[in-house]
Amino acid sequence: MGLIDRFLAGDRRALARLATLVEVGDPVGDAALSRLYQASGRAHVVGVTGPPGAGKSTLVDALIRAVRDSGRRVAVVAVDPSSPISGGAVLGDRVRMGRWHADDGVFVRSMASRGRLGGLAAATAGVVHLLDAAGFPLILVETVGAGQDGVEIASLAQTTVVVQVPGLGDGVQAIKAGLLEIGDILVVNKADEPGAAEQVRLLRDLTTSGADAAGWRVPVLPTVAATGDGVDVLLDHLDAHLAVLRASGGWERRLRSAAEAEVLGRLRADLERRLAVSPEGVLELSELLAAVAERRTTPGEVVARLVDRIDGG
Amino acid sequence: MGLIDRFLAGDRRALARLATLVEVGDPVGDAALSRLYQASGRAHVVGVTGPPGAGKSTLVDALIRAVRDSGRRVAVVAVDPSSPISGGAVLGDRVRMGRWHADDGVFVRSMASRGRLGGLAAATAGVVHLLDAAGFPLILVETVGAGQDGVEIASLAQTTVVVQVPGLGDGVQAIKAGLLEIGDILVVNKADEPGAAEQVRLLRDLTTSGADAAGWRVPVLPTVAATGDGVDVLLDHLDAHLAVLRASGGWERRLRSAAEAEVLGRLRADLERRLAVSPEGVLELSELLAAVAERRTTPGEVVARLVDRIDGG
Known part of the structure; x- marks a missing residue:
């Protein structure tokens, strides 16, 4: 019997195992969640x-x-x-x-x-x-x-x-x-x-x-x-x-706003991941913002550069 | 004498005109702002x-x-x-x-x-x-x-x-x-x-x-x-x-956080523009979120769809 079937049958260990897979973002967890979400x-x-x-x-x-x-x-x-x-x-x-x-x-x-x-x-x-x-x-x-x-x-x-x-x-x-x-x-x-x-x-x-x-x-x-x-x-x-x-x-209304927060939160996470795909990326973003604050570049130029990175991500 | 030169000479009407061009997002305003930002x-x-x-x-x-x-x-x-x-x-x-x-x-x-x-x-x-x-x-x-x-x-x-x-x-x-x-x-x-x-x-x-x-x-x-x-x-x-x-x-520190807020705000605006490029887009986003709330689709599927739209934008 598969993990999802055992979960549906009320198996507590299957629940614990699936929760861990969902938590760590394992593809098996994501697939299970897609199937179980409607419940x-x-x-x-x-x-x-x-x-x-x-x-x-x-x-x-x-x-x-x-x-x-x-x-x-x-x-x-x-x-x-x-x-x-x-x-x-x-x-x-x-x-x-x-x-x-x-x-x-x-x-x-x-x-x-x-x-x-x-x-x-x-x-x-x-x-x-x-x-x-x-x-x-x-x-x-x-x-x-x-x-x-x-x-x-x-x-x-x-x-x-x-x-x-x-x-x-x-x-x-x-x-x-x-x-x-x-x-x-x-x-x-x-x-x-x-x-x-x-x-x-x-x-x-x-x-x-x-x-x-x-x-x-x-x-x-x-x-x-x-x-x-x-x-x-x-x-x-x-x-x-x-x-x-x-x-x-x-x-x-609250189910709706929870759905909105979850979707937009995941989009934000996706955006952030693309902006700073590496520790170097985070450092670079930090330096770009400092350059804007110190007027060495403009907000518009930095936004254009980051948008390029999003598009290339 | 051009608009920016008159602005730099302290001409009040040039300031008012440039402010309007910047406000409405006119390319002339954006270009002026890029040049003047360092001041x-x-x-x-x-x-x-x-x-x-x-x-x-x-x-x-x-x-x-x-x-x-x-x-x-x-x-x-x-x-x-x-x-x-x-x-x-x-x-x-x-x-x-x-x-x-x-x-x-x-x-x-x-x-x-x-x-x-x-x-x-x-x-x-x-x-x-x-x-x-x-x-x-x-x-x-x-x-x-x-x-x-x-x-x-x-x-x-x-x-x-x-x-x-x-x-x-x-x-x-x-x-x-x-x-x-x-x-x-x-x-x-x-x-x-x-x-x-x-x-x-x-x-x-x-x-x-x-x-x-x-x-x-x-x-x-x-x-x-x-x-x-x-x-x-x-x-x-x-x-x-x-x-x-x-x-x-x-x-x-405050100049820095202002720069950060401005850059990230403009990125957010760019993202929102791509998500909802038309009134139809806003309606569709609204419908997608309602579908998630009502469990007719999953957050993951909607996020994937919106990410596709961002990438195609």
Whole structure:
């Protein structure tokens, strides 16, 4: 029996193997994804983003437990654009894999940057589509949400949870990083630490602009992921947001914008690959931009040169 | 005497004519810009961004007066990505042109979207380079700062002023639009209206994270543009920020990032032009993305098809 047939029969090891092939961009993985893609588009994809140290992993772990307690299956893709290690070698991944290993209703995969330009977001999208096609009704995508990769990864989600921690400074950092604007649900984690109530109040003040077109009002939820406090309420809000999306046409709009982000992201990656096919290419691009800044050449001349390179690529 | 020679001799009508040729992308304008570009890179380019209704135009007008009172020349490029009208036909432009018409130390140009994909930011950059080469020591670029065009236009500036108005709702909108993160100076305009003190306090709370690497601490300045209150203080802060940039190497870094944004923006525009060379092309792209969202095709197939079109373009 082939890999895809075993995948379709629910074989967990076939899923893990295919996820790795998709992640590394192996042609076998791409072919499988092309065949399985039409079975995707059904899962509720939830992005969990926030700055390092906000307790995202602990929160996702607590969410896994809450989802399992409600009798549902769940998959997790944890993406760390800052780490060069991938393929399940991340420490946190092994810890988690160990914890949920015996539970067939949970699948966890960690992914990290492989140094490819634009490749991480595309790889993440592929793995999410695969888990979606495998029938997981809920997929949690954990990421810092910053940088080009982070933004593209966040755009995969139908629901985005932005995780903050107490302390005004952290709140400011999240606001400045543009994380607030993408949140459908704001979480103040470590809500038992000093400053949590103020943080919740500040965020509620900042989100009082009323319900959006679909009738959704962004909630600010305190949690203590380490003890599980508030996590059931968070899960209730995930389900409520899904219901609002389904009822309002927002579901189709978000699938559409996810498709747009994925296609344009891959085009951008293709463009970048052609512009800088080698370390020398990156250096040359850097020198060309410096020459423009120093007025030794013009933007028009550099653009013409780069367009030539794209056409020759 | 040719147009460029008259421009170099300080002829104001030659400047206005060249600005129009650059704005509409005329080959004569492009050729002039290539020749004059090396004389640019000296002006202090100040972006003035904020939501519609924040009083940006009135504030820029008050700034013109303050700059003229200090004996310096100043140029203004007012960009409205939401308006389809360009070439000096905007009402506010004619009002302004009238007001400053007799003053050779002031040059004002309004620009609006001409419906070209990615064209507005490139056109704005060209006009700014031209005014820079014409020797204006200060160039104010007024824009809403939102959307892809707004972001690219904002990246032209060495100093960015983000204009807010009283009322928490407006503050939230600016935060959500990601405007706060790009501000070197925050202005609460209409500071004589209710809620101004609270707005200033909120923004100061949000910007207490200390000085940046160059030693600059983002100030929050109340102004009443209509009466000129606070505008001298704003001008002092523009000059102070320029001094910090000059002393810290920030000047060169900002010129470099402006060059990068311009080159990559023009490449993006080139890519978009090839993807959608006609209204039919835009429709087809839209249909392809809908087909991906509805799982009738895959992201990979659409990317391959679009790459073929780029290569054939």
